[in-house]
Amino acid sequence: MRRVEIEFVSEQQYCDDRESSKLKASGALQEIDGVKVISYTEPDEEMGKSETVIEIINNNFIKMTRKGLYETVFLIEEGKTHSCLYKTPFGEMNMNIVAKRVNAQIPDCSGKILLCYNIESNGEIIGENNLLMKINEI
Numbered sequence: 001m002r003r004v005e006i007e008f009v010s011e012q013q014y015c016d017d018r019e020s021s022k023l024k025a026s027g028a029l030q031e032i033d034g035v036k037v038i039s040y041t042e043p044d045e046e047m048g049k050s051e052t053v054i055e056i057i058n059n060n061f062i063k064m065t066r067k068g069l070y071e072t073v074f075l076i077e078e079g080k081t082h083s084c085l086y087k088t089p090f091g092e093m094n095m096n097i098v099a100k101r102v103n104a105q106i107p108d109c110s111g112k113i114l115l116c117y118n119i120e121s122n123g124e125i126i127g128e129n130n131l132l133m134k135i136n137e138i
Contacts, residue, residue, distance in 0.1 A: 001030040002109045006040055007134040014127050029109055029135065036106050038135065042068070054113070054133075056104045062113065076115055078102040096120040109137035 008023045027040030035055050042050040050068030057063060060078040069089055075082035076099045086093045101116035112134050119127040 001028050003027075003138040004029045004038065004109065004135050005138050006038065007136075009132045009134075011130045012127055013129075026138070029106075029137070036104075042066070056106060056113070059104050060102045062102060062104055062115070076102055076117055081120075093121060095126075106135060109135075111135055 004027050006025050006027050008021070008025070010022075011018070011020045013019075021044075023044060025040045025042070027038055029036065029038050031037070035057065037056075038054040040052055042048070042052055048069030050066050050070050053065045055063040055065075057077075062076050064072075064074040064076065066072050066074075071087040072084050074084055074097050076097055078099050078101060081096050081098045083094065083096050086095050096119070098118040098120060099115070100118065101114065103112075103114040105111045106113070112132060115129070115131045115133075117129050118125050119129065
């Protein structure tokens with residue numbers, strides 16, 4: 001297991017509202033049965049002490065599991081739609097993750113993951129998201 005720093009650069013658009021942010025977190029990177037696994041505590045205070053695990057299934061498919069105040073399992077696979085249940089302190093919501101682009105490039109202990117996806121609920125787009133994660137060994 002290697003210690004890594006993860007820099008998050010994100011853009012979200014919900015209806016007419018557009019937000020962008022940059023955050024950093026410390027985490028761990030390991031390989032389990034040929035799958036690279038990144039784990040970290042959410043750096044966003046709004047998320048509470050949520051723990052996130054990202055499994056890089058292949059360069060165009062990741063699984064993101066979050067446990068804590070906010071809980072979900074996102075399957076983000078380029079060109080595909082996957083359903084998930086998103087649990088928040090305010091209730092639960094069924095959503096679809098429509099992945100437009102997924103590019104995970106982590107050849108060793110450093111690299112990047114680019115995720116471009118829409119979130120749909122009840123057949124409507126409720127969010128357009130672009131997330132770049134830069135991973136560097138500490």
